[in-house]
Amino acid sequence: MGNWGGKYLRQTAFRAALAALLLAAVLCAGASAQVADGGPPLEGEAYAAAETAYKAFGQGDYKASAASAAEAVALRPDLLRLHLLLIDSLVAAGDLPQAEQATKVASAAFAGNQELQGRQANIRQRLALSPASEGYKALEKGDAKAAVRAARSAVDYVPDSMSYRLLLLNAQLADNNLSGALETVTEAIALDRANYVPLVWRGYINQRLGKRADAVSDFNAALAIPGLTASQQKNIRLISADAALASGDFNAAMELLGSYSRTDPKVITRLTDAEGASQRRGVLQNNGNTMPTPVQECSTSANGVSCELEAPAVLSILTPVASPEEKAAAEIFEAKERAYRAERDKDYELAIVEARKAVQLEPEVAASRLLLINILMSAGRPAEAETEATKAIGAGHSSAEIYAQRGYARGKLKKFGGAMSDWETALKRGLPPAQARSVRLSLADAALTSNEPMRALRALQKLAVGYDTSIRKAYALQALGRKEESLAEFRTAERFATTAVQRDGALRAQINTLVELDRKPEARIVFDQAIAHGRLGSVRDADVGYLAVAVGNDEVALARFDRAHGNGQLPARATIDAGYTAMRRFENPKAIAYLMEGIDAKANGRIDIDDQKLFETRRTVSDLARVWGINTSVSYGKVGSAPNPFLTTTAPSSYTSQLGTEFYYRPEGFGYRNGAIFELFGRLFETLYDQSGGPTGGRTTQGMVGARWKPFSNANLVFEVDRLIALGDAARDDTLLRALYSYTVGTDLRVLDASWPTWYVYAEVDRFLEKRQLVAIMEGRFGRSFRLDAISSNLVFFPHAVLAANYDDSFANRSAYSAGAGGSLRYWFGGTKYTAPPSYWELTLQYRWRLAGDQRAQGIFAQTSINY
Missing domain, CATH: 2.40.160.40 (monomeric porin ompg)
Structure with missing residues (x-):
């Protein structure tokens, strides 16, 4: 967006336009303050105030003149000449906002007066200069949104100014606001139907919006305007040809440019592309919604600011092709390459479009379908990935990998039954060892989530011993009630763990399992040794606190609850448990504080306990506080x-x-x-x-x-x-x-x-x-x-x-x-x-x-x- 100033404003052109507008405003400002009307003669204070105002105006003291004129108007609002005197004084003093307000007041009393209308137009033209200048500068800097705001202000002051409307249009295009630009350019066309520039701009905008028929209509209407110079007609045709080539309409492009000399670089590039496409020597790299942007040039004259459009210099968009087979293979290869590249850049929308194109070009190839499914999964669209995988399977163009990917998609969608069936099918069809391992682990996870521990064990039985397998076997055995066996697997998982998180998780599960086996003294020993050796460091303090409670170590439990509370990491649900732990440690004031915090958490909706549990907590506070x-x-x-x-x-x-x-x-x-x-x-x-x-x-x-x-x-x-x-x-x-x-x-x-x-x-x-x-x-x-x-x-x-x-x-x-x-x-x-x-x-x-x-x-x- 930042090069729009260079495309549309061509350095000094708009500055020259500003100078012309300023010159016109200064010339108009020379109107005399000595204006008579047919009202009754002035008398008394009104006469004195008016006389003072005229004298001050003549002496160049415009602020004093405005003050006295305002006094005279207040005394005799029925006299037009006093209103004009006030307006002229304010304009001469440079107080344009007040001058505009004075014209509004006078216009309400003297509707339709041409002198007032002329002064109002002059004032608003001058008021528009500042926001217009800001708009041009913002465009040159690439700040499109600031340019839009400034241009709108200028248009509001002078709605019949074509140059300001074109400024607003350019700002909206720079902001990629095509719908707003279309509205602005349509208003500009209504302002001056003999001006081809807004018509061509509307054709450009309609082309980008995908309204090809409307774009053609606008270009033709521009060409039909009487009095166009040869240069203007040529540029309209070149711009219209760009739109035709962007839509793949090479015949229209040749018709538009066929009569021009091939020595013009702008003509020959476009004409060669159109002829190459018509003779099937190449394929146009076209997109109906994009085309080269016209270049707007503005200049000033005695008649004000005028703008012209020029077609930009362009490069060829024709891609040569070989045989149909080579062409098809190249197109498939390029679609896949673009898909891979877009996926790497995380441009998933483009990657999906290109992958779908590859599937359309070779629907019988499972690899292309798998590419689309993989990209949909990377884009976080598992429902669409499942649909595409199902289409491939239904069409008989599936593979073990596609079944595996549909399993992953269904897993994301929490359709665990279907996911497990797909993974089992993929394993039967055969997968590379690394992928088979991942599928078996995912199958085990889904089986554990679905409360099918035996299915999880079957999925794991062919895998080598390691943390990933042992931890899952442990949880499956635990779900089957085989706690002694699960305890052994938790110990194996701890031994094979490669990270502190894994080791601490397996150790924590061991301790909990020992408690469930009514081996609390042994659990206490394991826990105390872990704390003494600095283990369980990756487990949150509150969770270590709960583990300590389970084994009966209230000293560590309360210390961990306190530390979590001090760090702002104690869950609201744990405050009541921390309170009872403090009570068992005979720290009654702390116990009361924790329990009261838990009661507040219930009142605030941060924990969900029933009213009886709440009552029992309040009873404990009563006992502790007595x-x-x-x-x-x-x-x-x-x-x-x-x-x-x-x-x-x-x-x-x-x-x-x-x-x-x-x-x-x-x-x-x-x-x-x-x-x-x-x-x-x-x-x-x-x-x-x-x-x-x-x-x-x-x-x-x-x-x-x-x-x-x-x-x-x-x-x-x-x-x-x-x-x-x-x-x-x-x-x-x-x-x-x-x-x-x-x-x-x-x-x-x-x-x-x-x-x-x-x-x-x-x-x-x-x-x-x-x-x-x-x-x-x-x-x-x-x-x-x-x-x-x-x-x-x-x-x-x-x-x-x-x-x-x-x-x-x-x-x-x-x-x-x-x-x-x-x-x-x-x-x-x-x-x-x-x-x-x-x-x-x-x-x-x-x-x-x-x-x-x-x-x-x-x-x-x-x-x-x-x-x-």
Whole structure:
């Protein structure tokens, strides 16, 4: 595109055109500011302003003249002479944009006035000079788009200027905007139908657009314009002949040029090509949409700027041919060569065109068809490659290579069944060893993807041992459940690997396979040795972290998760896993931060976990963040159904009601260690009601302080030491040792299920040391929880059956056994975006029937409690 300035603008021609336009503008600008009209005489301020303006204009102070004239126009807008004075002053001052605006205002008031029209034309002509100059310069520099913008601006100012329209046309041609150029040249033809230049340009454009008939019509119309000089007619004919030769119409070219002397180089070259083609001495290298570009020359005269077109000098486009057989062979060879060359240059469109031409010239040759298929695959067009391969196979012109290539095309299209069949056919027909190996490996890959591991093993069985074969055999054996054999193949693959990526991949698969074989200690050893020797370096930190979790090395796992997070490479899905890893490492603040990041990732749609998994993550955050809590309960039931911290005892058959409140503190540094818990607490108990008339209220206030420890993460076994402090005369001072165990299923809130099975078993043994007493209780509740969504999604109803047993050596009848039924209502509250509801209120009501032992086993048992 960059040589368009040289083709169209011929150095000083346009600069001369600019000079002519500037001369005309200066001559027109000499119009006098002293113009009279037939309006009423000026008076007062308007007169004074006008007089000042005229004087300033006469003195050459055009800015002052324009200012006073504007004042006069504002006072007397009905006077044309004042408008003309303002316009002339602005033009003389060089303020052309304001002058144009003043002409628009005056034209609105004095429509059709010739003086105004003349001034407006002059102003717009001068305004057009700057963008026109920019357009010419941009074309000379090869900046077509800038030239188009500038030329459009010039045309907008002076739409009847042929030179500006031709400038816009040249810029659009340089920008290869043929449709825009066609529109511009059609407008230019309408502007001056006696000018042959735009007609010839339109013929050229139509020829390039493939509109041969329209091009011929335009060239003929140009030749028919009266008054053309001999030189103009000759150039039109030469340009028209170029279009004819580009379309292979040698007869039209000979007709156009036959009357001219053969001594003209421009004539003889074109005529010789046309005659050679007509006599079949050669073939025209033609393309109907291309032809040599005409050369435009512009000059200036007293009448303005005029442009002419010349036919360029051209080289012969005739290719000599020999015999028909030689010609055909040469054409096939050249098509293939062009196809190979275009493919190397990644010009796939041209390569495909030439390869298709080769197939058309020798459709029975499988090699030409294979060339087309290969190029289509290189161009990333597997669907077309499959179609061409199918055509070749259907026509009986196939080969093993074509079956193989159709297999690759179908593999790209994820048609794995057809791909495998094609590859198996190609192998049966016979392929060179290197290609056969590639096909077998691809066949194995497709079989593994299609979950046909035996087919993969058959494809690999004839191949020599190596990384490529062993790694695929390993995955096939793994898919068949033959994990011990797959482990051996992974080790072989590691041994034959040639890159770190291959070695690390095989090693990683070994470790995972050992874990799947329940050989976790061995997997841990292999993993630890790999880390110690700097292996697995090509595996992403997050994936090494997961591998470390699988073998139980949380130290390395957390370090790799941390490193990936610090580098911004930790996948969102891994943040929750990193949080649990940090929790197992007792790094609770870090665990909370990771888990909260995972919760945010769920909220932002960056990870996809269900709402129950999200709830469990929030529950973990609640547990990790808890530092203190309060438990308060009011119970009602038979004496002896629960441990009695009071000094007095009441008849076993009597009902009592007791209030208990506990405040506990969980030390932040070590109170929660991956589910192992240590807490300090203080308690107060008081009897609220005694059916037998025993002491109640302040006399029964019992204090306790102590500590409890849950040593195991996965077993809810708790050991406790209490010091009882008598705060009332019916309380006691004592030391209590307790052991508690519970196993629960479904006792927490759920968010996906509306109902779920729930049961738990609770056992407790209490030993008072000073007033010797041994108490043991056991209780099991079995039922189903129902979330009462109609009221609140946090409210759960738990109807259940209950079995209970009690032992207390302070009673005459030490044992009591019962069974019953009851229900609980539990309302969870206090949850946030990051924490599951940590607190609940619960109401339980049961009736139990004595099965054996003391009567205290039978009756109503009720409790309400708040766990905060």
